[in-house]
Amino acid sequence: MAGEPQSQVLSLLREIRAKLEGHDPRFDGVDKKRDSLRQAINGESVLGRYAAAEVEERFDAMEKRLAALEKGAGKKPPPPRKPNP
Structure with missing residues (x-):
C-alpha cells in the first residue's frame, strides 16, 4: 500500500508531461x-x-498654388500651415 500513492503520482506526472509535449x-x-x-x-x-x-506634399503644393493665385488677384495670402509632427 505504501507504493501505491507514489505510483499514482508518477502516473499523473507522465500524463501531465504528455499533455505539455502536445502544447x-x-x-x-x-x-x-x-x-x-x-x-x-x-x-x-x-x-x-x-x-x-504624399497627401501632405500634394496639400502643400496646392497651398502654394492658391497663394500665388491670391497674390495675383491682390488678396493677402493666409499664414503658412504648421507641419504635423
Missing part, C-alpha cells in the same frame, strides 16, 4: 501567427505613412 506544437503555431500579424501591421503602418506624406 509545444500549438504554441509554435500561435507564435507563427503572431509574427505574421506583426509583419502585416508593420507593413500597413509603413504604407500609411507613405500615403500620408
